[in-house]
Amino acid sequence: MKRVALLGSTGSIGTNTLDVLSGLLDQFEVVSLCAGKNAALLCEQAERFRPKRVCVAEGVDGVRDRLEPLGIEVLEGRKALVDLAADPDVDLVVNGLAAGVGLRPTLSAVGAGKDVAIANKETLVVAGHLVTALAKEKGVRLLPIDSEMTPLWQTLQETDKGDVKRVVLPASGGPFFDTSIDAMARVTREEALDHPTWKMGPKITIDSATLMNKGFEVIEAQWFLGLPVSQVDVIIHRQSIVHCLIEFVDGGLTAHLSTPDMRLPIHQALVHPEKVSTQVLPLDLAKVGSLTFFEPDFERFPCLKLAYEAVRIGGTAPAVLNAANEIAVYAFLDGHIGFLDIARVVEKALEAHGAGSGTDLEAVFEADRWGREKAGEIVEGIA
Ligand code: MG
Numbered sequence: 590m591k592r593v594a595l596l597g598s599t600g601s602i603g604t605n606t607l608d609v610l611s612g613l614l615d616q617f618e619v620v621s622l623c624a625g626k627n628a629a630l631l632c633e634q635a636e637r638f639r640p641k642r643v644c645v646a647e648g649v650d651g652v653r654d655r656l657e658p659l660g661i662e663v664l665e666g667r668k669a670l671v672d673l674a675a676d677p678d679v680d681l682v683v684n685g686l687a688a689g690v691g692l693r694p695t696l697s698a699v700g701a702g703k704d705v706a707i708a709n710k711e712t713l714v715v716a717g718h719l720v721t722a723l724a725k726e727k728g729v730r731l732l733p734i735d736s737e738m739t740p741l742w743q744t745l746q747e748t749d750k751g752d753v754k755r756v757v758l759p760a761s762g763g764p765f766f767d768t769s770i771d772a773m774a775r776v777t778r779e780e781a782l783d784h785p786t787w788k789m790g791p792k793i794t795i796d797s798a799t800l801m802n803k804g805f806e807v808i809e810a811q812w813f814l815g816l817p818v819s820q821v822d823v824i825i826h827r828q829s830i831v832h833c834l835i836e837f838v839d840g841g842l843t844a845h846l847s848t849p850d851m852r853l854p855i856h857q858a859l860v861h862p863e864k865v866s867t868q869v870l871p872l873d874l875a876k877v878g879s880l881t882f883f884e885p886d887f888e889r890f891p892c893l894k895l896a897y898e899a900v901r902i903g904g905t906a907p908a909v910l911n912a913a914n915e916i917a918v919y920a921f922l923d924g925h926i927g928f929l930d931i932a933r934v935v936e937k938a939l940e941a942h943g944a945g946s947g948t949d950l951e952a953v954f955e956a957d958r959w960g961r962e963k964a965g966e967i968v969e970g971i972a
Contacts, residue, residue: 705724828877
């Protein structure tokens with residue numbers, strides 16, 4: 590029996606993970622659930638899965654009254670979340686937290702010798718060098734959860750890296766795939782949140798619309814796969830049927846295809862390296878008919894370029910990329926800046942920061958703090 594802590598249980602990764610786990614309860618036990626403010630859903634999940642403990646954001650009402658009579662321990666706040674990630678009763682931590690909240694619990698879990706399945710991209714974007722080094726030292730496994738990264742990582746486990754020329758990450762292109770740059774300057778929050786394929790939280794949906802999400806995946810790829818970003822390319826693929834491509838030195842390509850369903854990569858990561866049957870609909874290629882591919886447009890989607898640029902700058906630039914992006918995305922969602930301003934904010938923050946000094950954890954947190962503050966100033970200048 591593998592004992593699981595699920596961080597971010599009420600988000601889209603969290604709910605899908607519980608859906609997957611409900612079919613694998615002969616192999617997995619849900620020991621803890623952590624959520625933010627969605628007390629109603631957390632309680633519902635806890636009543637169903639009966640974890641030993643739950644953790645919720647500070648000051649959220651109603652959880653204690655409902656769950657303590659069931660013998661479920663109720664914890665509160667960020668500190669409890671970090672402690673819970675290192676719980677001795679847990680073997681595997683699934684990190685489905687949103688944005689910047691994910692790093693400390695991941696470090697806590699890895700430091701305590703637990704395998705971590707990571708859906709929270711920001712963790713590896715900001716501190717991939719530290720998280721992977723610690724994982725190596727502790728002998729724990731980092732498993733990616735993402736439609737592209739999970740099959741890619743899984744395939745590369747059985748592949749000699751010297752045989753790989755490059756990997757290609759497909760991107761759906763988001764809602765503004767064929768929108769002119771003038772029109773993109775005027776798009777609304779609702780238009781940007783209307784993703785063609787995936788139903789996800791607001792932060793990652795905007796990141797998908799700007800292609801920053803794909804940029805994050807490029808940065809993540811170097812840590813999960815041990816490949817330099819010069820060997821990681823992006824291609825626009827509207828149907829979201831091909832989830833990754835591996836090009837070998839001999840010119841051959843391997844692709845991973847499936848019906849787009851987030852439950853598949855979650856399932857693949859959980860049962861790795863086994864193959865176990867799922868409820869995911871089989872792919873009917875004849876019905877799909879055609880698969881199309883396009884080069885990404887770096888002019889209309891500068892965030893993708895900025896992610897490569899952050900890696901080229903090095904040091905703590907990726908931490909600033911992430912921090913500035915997060916501030917800019919929420920500023921857009923709150924109506925303070927336009928859609929194209931998101932990239933402008935990130936670009937200016939990166940320019941002002943450079944590589945920073947040092948790459949240890951303190952330097953990373955300082956760059957994160959600096960990036961948020963700087964981006965806030967830039968947002969104010971625009972708004
Ligand atoms: Mg993805």
